[in-house]
Amino acid sequence: MENDVQRILVIRAVDDAKTRYLTAKKLAQLFRELSFGEWKSKLDAGGDTVVMRSEDEADFDPYRRSLEMLGVETEIRDQKVLGGAKVY
Numbered sequence: 095m096e097n098d099v100q101r102i103l104v105i106r107a108v109d110d111a112k113t114r115y116l117t118a119k120k121l122a123q124l125f126r127e128l129s130f131g132e133w134k135s136k137l138d139a140g141g142d143t144v145v146m147r148s149e150d151e152a153d154f155d156p157y158r159r160s161l162e163m164l165g166v167e168t169e170i171r172d173q174k175v176l177g178g179a180k181v182y
Contacts, residue, residue: 106167
């Protein structure tokens with residue numbers, strides 16, 4: 095399992111409050127496992143926010159386009175595991 099390359103879709107820090115609100119709203123629609131309030135708190139905390147993980151980079155395309163239409167910068171990174179914990 096350590097040889098599996100997993101990738102993560104990350105939203106870069108969002109400075110504009112309105113963009114954070116709209117992004118949290120969109121994320122709550124796309125990923126229903128977290129509520130709007132939870133996404134909003136993550137975005138308001140600042141820094142980069144992990145949106146999803148996948149072994150296939152193509153899985154990110156529809157989500158990435160949807161988020162970038164809001165003016166949000168996204169990035170795909172390799173998932174790393176240090177001491178058994180997933181980090182990026």
